[in-house]
Every structure is written in structure tokens, then in C-alpha cells.
Amino acid sequence: QSLLARIERLDEPLNSFITVTAEQALAAADAADAARANGEAGPLTGLPLALKDIFCTRGVKTSCGSRMLDTFTAPYDATVVEKLAAAGTVSLGKTNMDEFAMGSSNENSFYGPVRNPWDLAAVPGGSSGGSAAAVAAGLVPAAMGTDTGGSIRQPAAFCGITGLKPTYGRVSRYGMIAYASSLDQAGPMARSAADCAHLLGAIAGHDLRDSTSVARGVPDYVEGLDAPLTGLKIGLPREYFGDGLDDGVEAAVREAIKTYESLGATVREVSLPHTHYAIPAYYVIAPAEASSNLSRFDGVRFGHRCEAPADLIDLYKRSRAEGFGEEVKRRILIGTHTLSEGFFDAYYKQAQKVRRLIRQDFLDAFEEVDVLMGPASPTPAFDLGANKDPVSMYLQDIYTIAVNLAGIPGINVPAGFAGGRPVGLQILGTHFAEAQLLNVAHQFQ
Numbered sequence: 001q002s003l004l005a006r007i008e009r010l011d012e013p014l015n016s017f018i019t020v021t022a023e024q025a026l027a028a029a030d031a032a033d034a035a036r037a038n039g040e041a042g043p044l045t046g047l048p049l050a051l052k053d054i055f056c057t058r059g060v061k062t063s064c065g066s067r068m069l070d071t072f073t074a075p076y077d078a079t080v081v082e083k084l085a086a087a088g089t090v091s092l093g094k095t096n097m098d099e100f101a102m103g104s105s106n107e108n109s110f111y112g113p114v115r116n117p118w119d120l121a122a123v124p125g126g127s128s129g130g131s132a133a134a135v136a137a138g139l140v141p142a143a144m145g146t147d148t149g150g151s152i153r154q155p156a157a158f159c160g161i162t163g164l165k166p167t168y169g170r171v172s173r174y175g176m177i178a179y180a181s182s183l184d185q186a187g188p189m190a191r192s193a194a195d196c197a198h199l200l201g202a203i204a205g206h207d208l209r210d211s212t213s214v215a216r217g218v219p220d221y222v223e224g225l226d227a228p229l230t231g232l233k234i235g236l237p238r239e240y241f242g243d244g245l246d247d248g249v250e251a252a253v254r255e256a257i258k259t260y261e262s263l264g265a266t267v268r269e270v271s272l273p274h275t276h277y278a279i280p281a282y283y284v285i286a287p288a289e290a291s292s293n294l295s296r297f298d299g300v301r302f303g304h305r306c307e308a309p310a311d312l313i314d315l316y317k318r319s320r321a322e323g324f325g326e327e328v329k330r331r332i333l334i335g336t337h338t339l340s341e342g343f344f345d346a347y348y349k350q351a352q353k354v355r356r357l358i359r360q361d362f363l364d365a366f367e368e369v370d371v372l373m374g375p376a377s378p379t380p381a382f383d384l385g386a387n388k389d390p391v392s393m394y395l396q397d398i399y400t401i402a403v404n405l406a407g408i409p410g411i412n413v414p415a416g417f418a419g420g421r422p423v424g425l426q427i428l429g430t431h432f433a434e435a436q437l438l439n440v441a442h443q444f445q
């Protein structure tokens, strides 16, 4: 009740929620109280949180930030939603996001931009900007996000919170509206690595309904949090400290790395030589997958339908023209082009080969060091409206996007401020190294 009142009082300028599910939340809270009274409470029983509006939630509007799904009520729960409910958590509602998770600033939402609680002139990052802002403003202690090319880590960095993108396949994608299926992954956003550890334990695991989820045991992510870091080998990718990195961000990140040295870690430079190909490869692969995934929004099965269509083709055309925003249309066009006959080999196939090289860069680096550290974003949060050109917006993702192409996990840890706005330290590990990342992040906090 206190958080619902806080949302009511503080969320108007932030716009971090699309839907507040007060009634369901109060019922779930009563159920949590009853479980506690019966001695059936687990560590997450009664924990209030919020869900990015990309997770299907039974009986609740699930918009994905789009006009296309403005009237869509999901008929079932995503696995993540089901697991969180089974753990006794209480969802307070659905958070704002860039339309279909396409964006880095939350300015692409049909429901209007989200503002950064640290400075209302600044963006919160994207696409999980509503989740990041809601946690940073203390509207909820934790929220779920998704990360296809940085959408958990970059908004966590811009809002000064902790956000974890797990290994691809660690968390089921069932019921999570697909953007780029080979890159999408859900993860927790919270005030600390310890909180993220509890939440990851609740959502991770194999799911028969997602064939890309990995059949591998879920470790106890909490038990190793206090392990000392003596002897930890940290690699600093040369390519993550080059041109375009803001001086204030670099200073804060280097300061954080010094703290790790004082905790007993050793630091050395490493190289990820194909880094500069990551953005071009991503912006071929992600739009290609998106153009295919978004073909289901045809005005027939679900989603927006235009008024009085003349025939079937008119129905498709106008429903999609009206339902999708500009950035989504741009990506559908790019994806359709790169997949089309005559261009497929030159773009899509080539990008897949580059993706393999990028993955190998990381695997080579992890032969030499345990974790990689660098900035999560080249600048702190920028002003609303400051990045109008799509390509300059895409370039923002330089430090996050390769991680999704490689499928490895990454965590953002708040590491001070530059120009009064939060700075994020990004820590990367090899496949399924979430427990180690959480431990390393926790020792800093």
C-alpha cells in the first residue's frame, strides 16, 4: 500500500508505469501475508516489484510500449511472471519501455518518454527505462527488464542501479514478446547485486516451452556473494577505453577498478579486436529477426486493427501503418531488405560470420582473465531529445551490444557520477558465470 501510494504521488513526471495493477497487487500481498502466517514464506514472499510491459501477464494489458498492443490483454503468464508469482512476489504493475524494446532512451514509447529520477531533463536509458526509473525512484525495490543489446545494463547505468543480463538461455523467453529471438534475455534490475542474486535464482532454469532455454541446474546465487576477490584476474578491453568515451565516465570507471585492486584483484589490458563490427552486425541481425517476429501483428490475430478495411491487403497495410511507430517501421524495413533474395548473403550471412568472430574474441579473453570490466555506456544519461539521429543513437550501444551477440552475461554496477549523473561499471563473464559476476559486483557494494 505504501508503494502504491508512492507511485500515485511520484510517477507522474517520471512516467515509469504504463499500468498499475493495484487490485491484483493487494490480493497477492494478502496471499503473501497468509503464507507468512502459515510459516510458508520464502525469501521473496511479499516482495513488491514491477514487470517491463514486454512480459505477458494474464488478464493484464501487455502493450510492449506500442499502439499495436494498446488494447491487448494477455491470456497467459510468461514463465518469468509465473515463476516470480510462485516465489510469492507481488507485482505492482507494468513498466514503460521503448516500443518493442527498440531504443536506448525510452523516447520510442507510444506512452511517452520516461524521465530519469536523478535529473528530469535526462533520459533514463532504454529500452527497460521504466523499470530502471521505477527502481531508482524507490517506487519498487526491484523490476524485471529484458536485454537484447543493452536494454538492462544501459538504463541501469543511466539510473544508478544494478542490472544483470544473464547468459542467453539461462532464463526462459516464453511469454516475453519477441524482438530478436537469438539475442533477447530477461533479467533483474534492483538496488544491489544481492537483490539481483535472489531474483535470478527465482527466474532462471530450463523451460520446456522455450527450446533455447538451457537444461542446466540453477546454482544458489546468494551463497557465494561474500567470497573474497583475492587473485581475481580482471581484463580491461583496450577497445572499451578509446575514442568517444566521456572523461568523467572514464574517471569513475577507473576509480572503481582501483577499488578492485585494493580488494586483491589484478588488472591487465586485453583486446577484443572485432569490437568495432558489433554495432553493424547487430543492426543487421536484430532487425532481420524483428522483421520476422513482428509479421504476426497483422491486424487479424491480435493487436490494432484499422477501421473499415476495404480488403485483406488494406487491412494489413493500414493496421501496421497505424499500429507501429517510426523506429519499429525503420527496423522492419531494414530487416526485410537484408533478408531478401540477393542481399541475404551480403548482409545476414556475413553478419552471422562476424557474430562468431565477436564471440571468439570474448572466449579468447576469458582464457587469460576471469572477468572483463569497462564502462556500460560511453556517456552518462543524455538529455531528452538530444539524440535525434538514429545512427548516433545506435552508437550509444557500443559497449553492450557485443555481449548479446556472444551470449555471455553482463552486469551493471553503479560507480559514481559524472556531471551529476550516474555512471555504470559493466562487468562481463563467460557463459553461465552469473554467480561470479554477482559476487564481484557485491564485493564492490
Ligand code: GLN
Binding pocket: 101, 102, 103, 104, 126, 127, 146, 147, 148, 149, 150, 151, 152, 179, 286, 397
Ligand atoms: N538499444 C538497442 C536497440 O535499440 C538495444 C535494445 C535492447 O536491448 N532491447 O536495439
